[in-house]
Amino acid sequence: MAGYEPKEIERKWQAVWAEEKTWEVANPGQPGFDNSKPKSYVLEMLPYPSGEPHVGHLKCYAVGDAIAHFRRRHGFEVIHPMGYDSFGLPAENNAIKTGEPPRVATERSIESFRRQFREWGISIDWSRELATHTPKYYRWTQWIFLQLFEKGLAYRTEAPVQWCPKDATVLANEQVVDGRCERCGTEVVQRNLEQWFFRITEYADRLLEDFEALESWPDHVITMQRNWIGRSEGAQVVFRCEEGVDLDFPVFTTRPDTLFGATFFVLAPEHPELERLVSGTPAEAEVREYVNRVGRESAEERGAEDREKTGVPLGRSVVNPVNGEEIPMFVADYVLMEYGTGAIMAVPGHDSRDYEFAQKFGLPVVRVIEGSDEEEARDEAGLPYSGDGPMTGSGRFDGKNNREAYGEIVDWLRSEGRGESAVNYRLRDWLVSRQRYWGAPIPVVYCDECGIVPVPAEQLPVELPEIEDYAPQGKSPLAAAVEWVATECPRCGAAARRETDTMDTFVDSSWYFLRYLDAHNAAAAFDRAAVDHWMPVDQYIGGVEHAILHLMYARFFTKALSDLGQVGVQEPFANLFTQGMITRDGAKMSKSKGNTVSPGDYVDRYGADTARTYVCFMGPPERGGDWTDEGVEGVNRFLSRLWRLCEEAESRTGAGEPDPAAGGEVRDLLAKAHWAIEKATRDFQRGFQFNTVISAVMELVNDTYRLKDGLYGTPEGGAAVRFATATAASLIFPFAPHLASEVFSRLAGGRVWEQPWPVADPALLVSETVTLVVQVNGKLRDRIEVPAEASEEDLLRLARASDKVAGHLDGGKIVKEIVVPGKLVNLVVR
Ligand SMILES: [Zn+2]
Numbered sequence: 001m002a003g004y005e006p007k008e009i010e011r012k013w014q015a016v017w018a019e020e021k022t023w024e025v026a027n028p029g030q031p032g033f034d035n036s037k038p039k040s041y042v043l044e045m046l047p048y049p050s051g052e053p054h055v056g057h058l059k060c061y062a063v064g065d066a067i068a069h070f071r072r073r074h075g076f077e078v079i080h081p082m083g084y085d086s087f088g089l090p091a092e093n094n095a096i097k098t099g100e101p102p103r104v105a106t107e108r109s110i111e112s113f114r115r116q117f118r119e120w121g122i123s124i125d126w127s128r129e130l131a132t133h134t135p136k137y138y139r140w141t142q143w144i145f146l147q148l149f150e151k152g153l154a155y156r157t158e159a160p161v162q163w164c165p166k167d168a169t170v171l172a173n174e175q176v177v178d179g180r181c182e183r184c185g186t187e188v189v190q191r192n193l194e195q196w197f198f199r200i201t202e203y204a205d206r207l208l209e210d211f212e213a214l215e216s217w218p219d220h221v222i223t224m225q226r227n228w229i230g231r232s233e234g235a236q237v238v239f240r241c242e243e244g245v246d247l248d249f250p251v252f253t254t255r256p257d258t259l260f261g262a263t264f265f266v267l268a269p270e271h272p273e274l275e276r277l278v279s280g281t282p283a284e285a286e287v288r289e290y291v292n293r294v295g296r297e298s299a300e301e302r303g304a305e306d307r308e309k310t311g312v313p314l315g316r317s318v319v320n321p322v323n324g325e326e327i328p329m330f331v332a333d334y335v336l337m338e339y340g341t342g343a344i345m346a347v348p349g350h351d352s353r354d355y356e357f358a359q360k361f362g363l364p365v366v367r368v369i370e371g372s373d374e375e376e377a378r379d380e381a382g383l384p385y386s387g388d389g390p391m392t393g394s395g396r397f398d399g400k401n402n403r404e405a406y407g408e409i410v411d412w413l414r415s416e417g418r419g420e421s422a423v424n425y426r427l428r429d430w431l432v433s434r435q436r437y438w439g440a441p442i443p444v445v446y447c448d449e450c451g452i453v454p455v456p457a458e459q460l461p462v463e464l465p466e467i468e469d470y471a472p473q474g475k476s477p478l479a480a481a482v483e484w485v486a487t488e489c490p491r492c493g494a495a496a497r498r499e500t501d502t503m504d505t506f507v508d509s510s511w512y513f514l515r516y517l518d519a520h521n522a523a524a525a526f527d528r529a530a531v532d533h534w535m536p537v538d539q540y541i542g543g544v545e546h547a548i549l550h551l552m553y554a555r556f557f558t559k560a561l562s563d564l565g566q567v568g569v570q571e572p573f574a575n576l577f578t579q580g581m582i583t584r585d586g587a588k589m590s591k592s593k594g595n596t597v598s599p600g601d602y603v604d605r606y607g608a609d610t611a612r613t614y615v616c617f618m619g620p621p622e623r624g625g626d627w628t629d630e631g632v633e634g635v636n637r638f639l640s641r642l643w644r645l646c647e648e649a650e651s652r653t654g655a656g657e658p659d660p661a662a663g664g665e666v667r668d669l670l671a672k673a674h675w676a677i678e679k680a681t682r683d684f685q686r687g688f689q690f691n692t693v694i695s696a697v698m699e700l701v702n703d704t705y706r707l708k709d710g711l712y713g714t715p716e717g718g719a720a721v722r723f724a725t726a727t728a729a730s731l732i733f734p735f736a737p738h739l740a741s742e743v744f745s746r747l748a749g750g751r752v753w754e755q756p757w758p759v760a761d762p763a764l765l766v767s768e769t770v771t772l773v774v775q776v777n778g779k780l781r782d783r784i785e786v787p788a789e790a791s792e793e794d795l796l797r798l799a800r801a802s803d804k805v806a807g808h809l810d811g812g813k814i815v816k817e818i819v820v821p822g823k824l825v826n827l828v829v830r
Pocket residue numbers: 164165166167181182183184185186
């Protein structure tokens with residue numbers, strides 16, 4: 001008998017799927033479109049192709065593929081496409097180092113990804129494949145940019161930007177981690193540049209409100225997005241500096257109830273009016289020195305909680321609009337330009353940072369809310385006080401509870417023309433300009449006469465020129481392509497210059513899920529009818545590291561495209577599943593530690609079915625898992641066992657129908673098979689608990705092994721072994737599709753993927769029971785049969801209901817209940 005030869009089996013079935021284009025689906029109006037089935041769009045986040053796929057890719061696509069197969073066999077028409085997020089920095093950095101054009105390295109990597117996806121047997125509709133670096137794709141990325149531009153959602157403005165001196169590029173705020181460049185770790189500095197932005201802030205409220213439609217998204221993802229948007233309600237109040245400059249300083253505060261307690265006023269070091277305030281004054285030199293020093297500090301240092309407060313008085317004052325008091329102005333680095341207006345009213349009586357600053361600079365501390373809760377007091381004076389209570393020193397509001405008076409205060413500010421209610425967001429507009437080569441060129445032209453002129457749609461794509469030197473020189477490497485830069489103004493025909501910035505690669509991945517639906521359309525980004533049919537994505541799968549940016553940007557694009565009449569949905573991803581990270585032998589994998597897992601090696605050695613099944617078996621997929629070679633071998637032994645069962649059953653059993661009426665071990669094995677069907681189906685549907693789905697199949701295979709020799713003797717027994725083995729194949733198919741296809745076709749005939757998912761026979765689903773020991777005060781009083789899966793509550797209820805136990809409770813009071821699930825209940829009585 002031949003052993004389990006995964007290579008042979010896998011090649012055989014991959015050839016069938018490729019030749020028959022098994023996983024391709026048609027769009028409405030195309031030949032082969034199946035209108036009888038409900039649709040399901042199953043999508044894994046597209047890979048960034050760099051080198052070879054790693055084990056995180058294996059997990060993501062193995063998980064997604066299992067879901068796609070499960071849905072197909074539940075009668076859905078499943079669309080399951082694949083593509084590559086193929087613009088980006090790593091390929092460009094490699095080009096700077098080696099001189100190899102990014103396109104060459106990227107396309108080599110894509111080839112490797114494509115080959116491995118085929119070798120893994122992922123059920124991809126290859127007719128929809130795309131790569132974001134191809135002109136065929138980015139032509140439409142540029143087109144969408146122009147749509148946003150026309151709608152006023154893309155704009156250019158000078159703005160202070162985060163600049164990585166090493167990469168010589170602008171970074172988005174989210175690419176700055178603790179004051180350092182996310183990619184290379186270099187300390188980030190500030191610069192002013194003309195930049196392109198997308199007006200995502202205009203969608204802040206809709207992005208928040210529509211979380212209601214995303215009920216099944218993981219809570220932590222929604223929380224991260226909420227915090228990122230950072231909406232807070234409060235009031236905008238204008239403080240005025242007269243003294244010859246006559247400047248208004250609006251501040252945003254979430255605590256207008258403390259306005260009467262403002263005793264000084266602070267500007268961020270980056271505040272644009274700072275220069276005007278101090279220029280030619282005695283404070284000028286010291287302020288300038290301070291601002292320069294702060295500029296060299298990282299955001300991390302500035303944000304530190306325990307940091308000593310620093311600042312410089314400006315020698316100016318503003319008027320508190322609520323009581324007319326003049327309060328002194330300072331510049332201090334604890335105020336950030338990114339939050340609110342970059343200026344704050346300081347209320348040291350009720351804010352701890354203002355309090356520390358006041359202590360350091362000897363400024364008055366005024367308390368305007370009386371504390372009622374002693375625990376809220378931070379020192380003997382009860383300052384600063386962050387709790388609620390009656391207001392004091394606040395004019396007409398004295399005696400009122402600050403929370404209750406909140407709305408009244410805002411109304412009064414508005415009626416007096418001193419302020420108004422306001423909402424502040426942490427979210428900033430999306431900076432999309434990159435001074436890099438390997439991205440989609442921004443499709444605009446600068447004309448001396450006409451200004452910014454969009455490239456007409458029929459002239460798209462603006463193709464990336466070939467260049468020789470990829471090294472950034474502080475401007476885009478594209479500026480070196482002199483002939484490319486020089487162009488004609490599309491509007492007046494005069495000499496004009498092309499934009500040399502390229503787009504953030506997050507732009508490319510903000511709409512790829514729409515292009516899959518109509519990937520070869522040369523006349524439009526996509527056909528509305530195709531998008532209306534397939535959208536939204538029914539199940540999106542990817543790493544939790546994309547919980548904020550990618551998902552937020554894709555949601556923004558979908559809403560903007562909906563407003564433009566291009567799509568009919570408001571949310572792109574109806575359901576989201578985030579997979580956990582894989583470690584190895586307990587440690588995080590990294591190239592520098594040399595402990596990475598190359599999926600290719602394991603596929604070569606054990607076959608794709610083993611590698612795929614293993615990554616789904618190593619733990620609940622939403623959590624991480626620890627890769628061990630013993631674990632891989634264990635899964636390989638299980639699949640080999642299934643294979644040996646198949647070969648044996650094929651030669652020793654006939655094709656009869658299994659009959660539970662035969663009783664005995666025939667019935668036992670059939671019952672086990674139906675138990676496995678039930679358990680696998682339920683756990684699959686319950687949040688993709690693949691580890692327990694697979695272990696149910698393992699149990700079925702083990703029981704079949706144990707019982708088979710006694711069953712081969714009779715036709716009913718043989719039929720039961722054959723049925724149990726074919727059922728195991730049918731259930732393991734989403735994870736080990738090749739082996740499952742082979743086993744199923746040999747034992748049951750036909751193609752397992754064309755079979756409906758098996759349904760358990762309720763008549764054969766005996767609920768399992770276990771014997772529960774019931775003690776009273778540690779002494780055995782009864783043994784009762786209870787359902788194996790009974791909850792602790794049920795166990796206690798059943799234990800208390802026992803007559804024998806009741807006799808020993810003797811009217812006493814149960815003071816403690818100890819439960820060992822599945823084994824024992826001990827009631828402690830006094
Ligand atoms: Zn850097």
